[in-house]
Amino acid sequence: MERFTIKPEVYFKVGALEYLTTIDKEKALVITDPFMMQVGFTDQVLDVLRNTVSDLDVFSNIKPDPPIEVVADGIEQMLKIRPDVVIALGGGSTIDAAKSILWFYEKIVKRQEGQLEQKPLFIAIPTTSGTGSEVTSFAVITMGDQKIPLVSDELIPDVAIIDPTFVKTVPPQITADTAIDALTHAIEAFVSTQASDYTDALAEKAAKMIFDYLLTSYKEGNNIQAREKLHNASCLAGMAFTNAYLGINHSMAHALGGAFHIPHGRANAILLPFxxxxxxxxxxxxxxxxxxxxxxxxxxLGLPATTICEGVNNLIAAVKVLLLETHTPTSLKELNIAKETFIQKLDSMSEAALNDRCTTTNPRQTNKEEIAVLFMVAFGE
Incomplete structure (x- = not known):
């Protein structure tokens, strides 16, 4: 017996933020990052919330690749406020941090008080088109030099607001990095050992939409139609991989991010063809x-595939075209990582990738030695 589930209620298209006017709660905590505060997105959300929520607080200390210390600070604020609605506003790091904060908060309250009277309503508003975190059971936090993936259905938000208004101003390179992360989600979900008819439908649609709309979004940031399609594609890819899971592309990207603090989407993009x-x-x-x-x-995707190997090679070529057109590095050495340092960390990265949760559903069985070789091939000469 196999299982497929989609938990969040999804509100999409321009104006989807208006969903917040329907909330009938007393206390809200908005979890966000300093950049969202700076550009006014947080104020935009707070202005809408003021129509129905009387007590508003903000936790804006989120950092990229959220460290466990930030999660602990967020939990402390949650325990003080006891909100009945939590809203994550930001990219993957913010939503992952909010998931982790809420997850640990609920466990602490249950341990201390025996029960949680009412679980806070959890709303995710992504401001990048890539992670799909708003609909997934995954979160990644950082402990030292290691990225620790958390996996639980309890992490899935209750509501996702997919409003392209929030991604119009995303810079071109971040647009590319995050979108190719979403493409990696779709491709890995499609070839996963846990793929099904249900996840295939989502993964296929997401991959096609990303190929159709990424370059337009990259070159014409204000093209709201392209932005909307790319934003929806990211969400669809998230739905696919939260059910089918991923593979070693993500396992290796997690290890690279922990060792060298490479942006997650960039790491996935470089690794994907290899x-x-x-x-x-x-x-x-x-x-x-x-x-x-x-x-x-x-x-x-409409690529020639008269033989199996031709189809594989043309898919790789199509991915490489996206990397070229978006000025994305095609090898790890282009990130100015010293080869000696890379080799020094190779063993620990390969071990981390092998033991990563994503590796279990990779379509090809692997081992530490083969992952190390793959890392070196991706590094380039």
Whole structure:
């Protein structure tokens, strides 16, 4: 028996923020980051909330790759305020931090008081088109040099607001990084060992929309139609991978992010062509399950695929075109990482990637030695 679920209520298109006017709560906590405060997005949310919520607080100390210390500070504020609605406003780091804060807060209250009278309504408003965190059961926090993935249905927000108004001003390179992260979600979900008819439908649609609208969003940031489609695609990819899970592309990206603080989307983008080729393993004409799945996705994208290996190679080529057109590095060495330092951390990164939760559903069984080789291939010469 297999399972497919989509928990959040999703409100989308321009003006979706108006959903907040329907909230009938007393205390709200908005979890966000300093940039959202600076550009006025937080005030925009607070202005809408003031129509129905009497007591408003803000926790704005979120940092990229949220460290456990920030999560602890957020929990402390939650315990003081005891809000009945929590709103995460920001990119993947903010939503992941909010998930973690709320998750640990509920466990602490239950441990101390025996029960939580009413779980806060949890609303996520993404301001980048990439992580899909607003609809997933995953969160990633940082402890020292390690990224720790949390996985639980309890992490899934109750409501997701997918309003493209919040992504119109995202800079081109961040647009590319986050969108290719979403593309990686879709591709990894499609070839995952846990893929199903349900996740395939979401992953296929998300991948096609990203290929159709990424470059327009990158070059014409104010094109609201392209922004809306890319924002929706990110959410669809999140729905796919929260059910099908991911693979070593994300496992390796988590390890790279922990070791070198590389933006998550950028790490995924650089690794993607190398991981597709590794998983497909069709250089000698062998038709593996992964190769057939990649070729099937190539056909969905309208790429030539008269043979399995041709489909794989053309999918890789299409990804490389996106990297080229968005000025995204195509090797890790382009990030100015010293090769000696990279080699010093290679063993620990390979170990972390192998033990990452995402590795369990990768379409090709792997080991530490093969992951290390793949890291070096992606580093480049």
């Amino acid at each position: 991981v597709i080729r590794y998983n497909a393993f069709c250089n000698d004409g062998t038709e593996t399950r992964a190769a057939r799945r990649y070729a099937e996705l190539a056909k969905v």
